[in-house]
Amino acid sequence: MKKNIFFTLLLAVSGMLGAQSSSVSFGAKGGYTLSNMKFFDEKLGSKSYFYAGILTEQPVSSQLAIQAELLYTQLGGKDSYPWTEQVGTEIVEVGNMDFTYQFHQIQVPVSVKYYFIPDLSASVGMNLGFNISTKLTTVNPYAGEYKGNSNGAKTLNLFPFVGAEYKISSSFFVDARYNFNFIEVSKKNTVPTKIGFLQAGVGYRFK
Template structure:
């Protein structure tokens, strides 16, 4: 009896380990940013493209259901339309240049999702992506004292993005997946313009089995 009790933790560990898969993934990230200012039309920024890369762990609860957690690195943000920069010289207002502003925040993301397998190789997922801002910056095409480049504290340290996604497995190792992250929550600090960011991720992955 004692031997059986001693073996139970080992058997439990082996069972959990057998149900858990680890892997890596990388792909394309496209973010869309806007300022949601009450009483005004939303200011839409141009989309920002970047990559994402990281690792995952998927724990199978059954043949149909699993839980997945990931650690990814990517960038989010947007680019404004070009606008004229003016200055007053004497009694005249002159155009000194044009400027477009790009906001960028580098993030470590921790997506946590529940997955449902419609078929053995095809699944849908939904969950929350917790984005931790590592650094944020603003870049202007017209760099001057009027529009300086450098770090910005526009974004909160932690952003939350609900998402829906799908995945298809080619075999036991390779898969493709895609997700859309909704812009439900304000990503900016309290005294900054309310900022909403939604983004799409699509890429390839490899599971170690």
């Protein structure tokens, strides 16, 4: 599976860097990721991180374009439960059991962009998120912190998204998108898990 991921990413990078059309633009971008995770329909605490990567855009017409990106980010969530013990005849809370889920991902978002005006566009697309590692950190009042692997997630996650971009100048832009949690990221016979996340940041186009 990891060989397949590497091959897919290699094709994506090769396609982005190997385009020869004079109308194709290249750039770099980075920003903020805020993810919200669900077990069944129960929301966990949100997790924030950064994202960074490269992009390429191919115009189709004066108002339509195709954009592909290659990004690194983290997704996940946090949860906490009371830790109780029996003291005599009473049940006493002695602290919390904390869980932090971390999905380290390489993402390949591909979108169709529509330019309302030359500087403002809206986009819709699919984000392919490849998990390169999935971690679970637990903390309890007695054993302290423990870090291990979380094995319930799929290697490939799919996130439909919508977004918008505004060009500050011919080179600099700001953008934001929301990736929907319509598709489960968990394997079969594990706890049904979904993740939705917001990404907002800045970028620079080289041409």
